[in-house]
Amino acid sequence: MIIFPILITLSAVFWIYYKVAILKTRDGLKQRYFNAKSRVSLGGFLIFFAINEYLFYQTQIALWIGLVFLVFGIIQLNTGVKETKHYRNEWKRLNPTEADQ
Structure with a gap:
């Protein structure tokens, strides 16, 4: 299952990208937008990590930890999308005028 480590890495890279983009911009609205995008990336990271952890270990403790990560990931993803x-x-x-272009 090579797909989950790739998705974990991509979501972590996007999370870092959006956090750096927050520091580069001065507009408060854009900062909030980038923070929301970083929440989506963090949610994806937590979800993919939870699934990968359970598939890799397949123990009861990995299941419970994975479920906690999955719940937090879904909350972050849902909040970020909204x-x-x-x-x-x-x-x-x-x-x-800029939105039409």
Whole structure:
């Protein structure tokens, strides 16, 4: 199952990318948007890590730890998706000429 380590690595790289993007921008709305995107990446990381952990070890303790990570990952992913949609719509509302391009 090489797919889960690849997905774990990609989601960790995107999480770091969006956290660095927060530091580079001065606009508060863009910072919140990038933070929401980083939440999505963190949620994906936790979900993929939980699945990979259980598939690798297949023990009862790995199942319980994986379930905890899975729940936290789903919460992060859900919150991040909602915030991303909200801040994207807010940016389109505040910048109507740039949103059409």
